[in-house]
Amino acid sequence: MKSEIYKKLVDLYAGNELPAELNDQLEMAAFNDPELAHDMATLRKTVDILQRDSEPEFTEESYQRILLKMYSRGAAIQPVAPDPAHLQYSLPMQG
Amino acid sequence: MPNDALRDSLAERKWIAALAEGDPEALGGLYSMYGERIFRYAYRMLNNRSDAEDATAETFLRVLRRSAELRADGAFRTWLFRIARNLCIDRLRQQKLLELPPDAQYSGSEERSTLRVTVYQALEQLPREYQDPLVLCDLEDHSAKEAAEILEISVPALKSRLYRGRRALRDKLGSLLERTP
Numbered sequence: 231m232k233s234e235i236y237k238k239l240v241d242l243y244a245g246n247e248l249p250a251e252l253n254d255q256l257e258m259a260a261f262n263d264p265e266l267a268h269d270m271a272t273l274r275k276t277v278d279i280l281q282r283d284s285e286p287e288f289t290e291e292s293y294q295r296i297l298l299k300m301y302s303r304g305a306a307i308q309p310v311a312p313d314p315a316h317l318q319y320s321l322p323m324q325g
Numbered sequence: 326m327p328n329d330a331l332r333d334s335l336a337e338r339k340w341i342a343a344l345a346e347g348d349p350e351a352l353g354g355l356y357s358m359y360g361e362r363i364f365r366y367a368y369r370m371l372n373n374r375s376d377a378e379d380a381t382a383e384t385f386l387r388v389l390r391r392s393a394e395l396r397a398d399g400a401f402r403t404w405l406f407r408i409a410r411n412l413c414i415d416r417l418r419q420q421k422l423l424e425l426p427p428d429a430q431y432s433g434s435e436e437r438s439t440l441r442v443t444v445y446q447a448l449e450q451l452p453r454e455y456q457d458p459l460v461l462c463d464l465e466d467h468s469a470k471e472a473a474e475i476l477e478i479s480v481p482a483l484k485s486r487l488y489r490g491r492r493a494l495r496d497k498l499g500s501l502l503e504r505t506p
Contacts, residue, residue: 275502276491279440279498280459280494286369286377288360288365292364292377300356300385303386308352310354
């Protein structure tokens with residue numbers, strides 16, 4: 231029964247979703263349970279590999295090619311540059 | 326609401342309203358807001374730059390075609406990702422029929438590229454119901470709530486699939502995990 235609970239906790243542990251106290255408790259439990267320790271380590275590593283994966287680069291060429299594809303399929307699209315930083319925030323008015 | 330989220334929400338409302346009025350800048354505005362995220366998501370799904378560009382363009386063309394139905398009520402972004410996902414799934418089905426090779430080496434060292442190819446090959450072997458939460462939550466960093474909305478399932482169902490998917494991927498990666506620092 232306890233190991234079933236640990237298994238569920240391991241899922242949360244792998245995604246760094248456990249509160250610190252439970253996290254420590256689980257790591258302590260893993261000291262005396264090689265199977266649990268292996269489960270925790272390999273699952274967390276799997277999540278780490280995914281989360282550390284670098285993002286696909288959105289290149290200028292890709293940006294332009296996508297625009298061209300939209301034009302060529304008849305879309306009236308006009309590229310819009312992001313707002314300059316000084317226009318992005320409104321300052322509070324002083325009365 | 327944090328400043329960035331508030332600004333995005335206001336900009337989104339502005340462009341959706343403008344799109345409904347036929348403003349030619351509106352689609353460009355939405356593309357400048359979401360183009361990169363949709364492209365990245367499509368690339369993660371398809372492992373191929375050219376296909377990801379096609380899927381991104383088609384996603385925004387669908388926005389244009391359905392501009393009259395759009396509502397700026399916060400659901401737009403979820404809807405956009407849902408469209409992109411459906412287009413990617415259609416494309417994956419076609420690829421499967423044609424047996425086209427993936428192209429997962431988008432950047433980084435040779436070692437990381439090899440790792441990425443292995444991880445993506447393992448991901449591709451998982452059932453779609455596991456792949457989706459892994460791509461949305463672990464690769465694209467969507468919250469569980471947002472991913473659940475995109476997939477049109479409950480948050481507990483999303484989490485259950487995510488946890489089972491991680492275990493299935495772990496089992497596929499096997500000895501690679503021992504060799505990866």
